[in-house]
Amino acid sequence: MTEIHTENPRTLGRGICIITGASKGFGRALAHEVSHSLKAGSVLLLVARSESLLQELKLELQSFTEEQQIVVRCVAVDLSTREGVHETVMVAKQEAGNEMDHVLLINNAGALGDISQFASFTDLDKVNSYLTLNVSSALVLTAGMLQAFPCRPGLRWSVVNLSSVFALQALPSWVLYCTGKAARKMMFNVLAEEEPNVKVLSYSPGPMDTEMQKDIQRLTGAKYHLFPCQESAAKLMKLLLDNEFPSGTHVDFFTV
Ligand SMILES: NC(=O)c1ccc[n+]([C@@H]2O[C@H](COP(=O)([O-])OP(=O)(O)OC[C@H]3O[C@@H](n4cnc5c(N)ncnc54)[C@H](OP(=O)(O)O)[C@@H]3O)[C@@H](O)[C@H]2O)c1
Numbered sequence: 001m002t003e004i005h006t007e008n009p010r011t012l013g014r015g016i017c018i019i020t021g022a023s024k025g026f027g028r029a030l031a032h033e034v035s036h037s038l039k040a041g042s043v044l045l046l047v048a049r050s051e052s053l054l055q056e057l058k059l060e061l062q063s064f065t066e067e068q069q070i071v072v073r074c075v076a077v078d079l080s081t082r083e084g085v086h087e088t089v090m091v092a093k094q095e096a097g098n099e100m101d102h103v104l105l106i107n108n109a110g111a112l113g114d115i116s117q118f119a120s121f122t123d124l125d126k127v128n129s130y131l132t133l134n135v136s137s138a139l140v141l142t143a144g145m146l147q148a149f150p151c152r153p154g155l156r157w158s159v160v161n162l163s164s165v166f167a168l169q170a171l172p173s174w175v176l177y178c179t180g181k182a183a184r185k186m187m188f189n190v191l192a193e194e195e196p197n198v199k200v201l202s203y204s205p206g207p208m209d210t211e212m213q214k215d216i217q218r219l220t221g222a223k224y225h226l227f228p229c230q231e232s233a234a235k236l237m238k239l240l241l242d243n244e245f246p247s248g249t250h251v252d253f254f255t256v
Contacts (some may be wrong), residue, residue: 010037010241010242011037011038011039011044011098011241012034012037012038012039012042012102012104012240012241013038013039013101013102013128013156014038014039014040014041014042014099014100014101014102014106015038015039015042015043015100015101015102015103015104015156015163016042016043016045016092016095016100016102016103017034017038017042017043017044017045017046017047017102017104017105017106018045018047018088018092018104018105018106018145018218019031019034019044019047019106019108020047020048020079020088020106020107020108020109020138020141020191021047021048021108021109021110021162022046022047022048022054022057022108023046023048023049023050023053023054023057024048024053024064024210024211025208025210025211025212025229026049026108026162026205026208026210026229026232026233027048027108027109028057028229029228029230029232029233029238030106030108030229030230030233030237031044031046031057031061032060032061032230032233033230033233033234034063034104035061035064035065035068035070035108035236035237035238037237037240037241038068038070039068040068040069040070041069041070041097042070042071042100042101043071043072043073043077043092043095043096043100044061044065044070044071044072044073045073045088045091045092045095046058046072046073046074046075047075047077047079047080047088047109048076048109049076049077050076051074051076054074054075054076055074058072058074063126066114070093073095075087075088075091079109079133079137079141080129080133080137084137085137085140085141085144086144087139088144089144089145089147089148090138092145092148092149093148093149094114096149099171100149100155101154101155101157102155102157102158103145103149103155103156103157103158103161104158104159104160104162104240105141105142105145106161106162107138107142107159107160107161107162107184108160108162109133109137110133110134110162110180110212110240111130111133111134111155111212112177112212112215112216112219113130113134113176113177113180114126114130114176115173115174115176115177115216115219115220116173117172118173118175121175121176125173127236130176130180131176131179131180131183134176134180134181134184135180135183135184135187138161138187139187140182140229142159144225146198148194151195151197151198153193156199157195157199158198158199158201158240159188159191159195159198159199159200160200160201160202160203160236160240161184161185161187161188161199161200161201161202161203162203163181163184163185163202163203163204163250164181164204164205165178165204165252166178166181166182166252167181167184167185167202167204167250168182168185169183169242174238184202185202185250186250188200188202189202191248192247192248193248196247198247199243199245199247199249200247200248201239201240201245201247202248202249202250202251203236203239203250203251203253204250204251204252204253205229205232205236205253206209206227206232206252206253206254207224207225207226207227207234208226208227208228208229208232209226209227209229211229211230213226224226227253233254235253235256238256239251239256
């Protein structure tokens, strides 16, 4: 008799997946997608400042994750602080057993920052504060995770950088956002060059219906056609499941 397999044959394996900025928008939609592709014994770490939104998401995922024996942990921290990054790495280390076969870190948390003319940025602290969350924190978190989970045979290591078209394209008055995204792209390119055992993807998710987009429209008056976060999250999941992209590549929502 033919055996019937109900399990999704393409999975992310038994892994630990860390999603920063999971409380809202794209990160939240991605948490739903990821939870359906992890094997039993996996750990999903949801990271953002808002504890209540993270707990709400955990509840949304619960019926499925409990059945599939996936542990979901909320880490309510400010990733622009040393303590917040440190706690995220510590929780990941505590939660992941030795038998994980995939570490998937999704650097999604980010902020729009001020949209204002170049000459207005005279306050060093304000500029540094933007770069701390949007550039430095992603570097320090990724480095911390690489130390916590050293590469070894049999361990798949993937890092996703949430990017933007503005990593490649300069836009007047968007100096903070463009600079942050361009710096991240280069930062993760360096990781891809340096670490052949780590698969790195910069993903530009397209214009999505999120709080960040609401701010953009309010501040600039621009009107874009917005896509649901789920649509973009599903495209990213397909890229990760296919795992055919060259490490370090920059992929845009519109081209996949
Ligand atoms: N929306 C778009 O159209 C679009 C287009 C291109 C690229 N992107 C990129 O996609 C990513 C997600 O964007 P989004 O639109 O989903 O943004 P969003 O709706 O503003 O959500 C941002 C997420 O980051 C978290 N976050 C912000 N500051 C944080 C901090 N200091 N510490 C920890 N977490 C923090 C927020 O949670 P808390 O507030 O709870 O901390 C939230 O979960 C960003 O990197 C963005 O640049 C978005």
